[in-house]
Amino acid sequence: MSDALSKLRQQLRQKLAELDRLLLPAFDSAPILPGTVHVSKHRCGKPHCHCASGRELHEALRLQIRFQDGTANRCLSAEAGAFWRPRTEAYRRLRKAGRAFRKWEKEVRGLLEAIERARQSMEGLSDEDRKRPLR
Numbered sequence: 001m002s003d004a005l006s007k008l009r010q011q012l013r014q015k016l017a018e019l020d021r022l023l024l025p026a027f028d029s030a031p032i033l034p035g036t037v038h039v040s041k042h043r044c045g046k047p048h049c050h051c052a053s054g055r056e057l058h059e060a061l062r063l064q065i066r067f068q069d070g071t072a073n074r075c076l077s078a079e080a081g082a083f084w085r086p087r088t089e090a091y092r093r094l095r096k097a098g099r100a101f102r103k104w105e106k107e108v109r110g111l112l113e114a115i116e117r118a119r120q121s122m123e124g125l126s127d128e129d130r131k132r133p134l135r
């Protein structure tokens with residue numbers, strides 16, 4: 001086996017080991033919600049409120065929900081935040097796994113193509129056929 005081929009196989013084995021870790025979020029069964037929990041800072045609009053100067057803004061815990069037809073924002077209590085945050089974080093982990101898998105797939109496809117090139121042999125072909133590049 002050529003050095004190039006054994007190096008490619010080693011890389012492929014590494015990719016295989018990566019896959020287990022990469023897909024871990026898909027084996028979690030916690031409920032998910034497409035969205036984010038975040039703290040928004042805002043002015044209330046009252047002219048004499050401490051927030052009017054822009055130094056001390058009001059903070060509110062918010063849930064942004066992603067629906068198929070758009071997003072919605074809901075105000076949350078701290079208790080509700082503790083309920084929704086893990087669900088939105090689990091959603092993000094799963095989406096991240098999907099992106100990482102697409103990258104993984106592209107890299108593995110590249111390795112397979114490189115392995116294919118490294119294993120191509122003209123051995124046994126006629127002189128005439130050897131002049132033509134293989135696919």
Ligand SMILES: [Zn+2]
Pocket residue numbers: 043044045046049050051052058
């Ligand atoms: Zn205010």
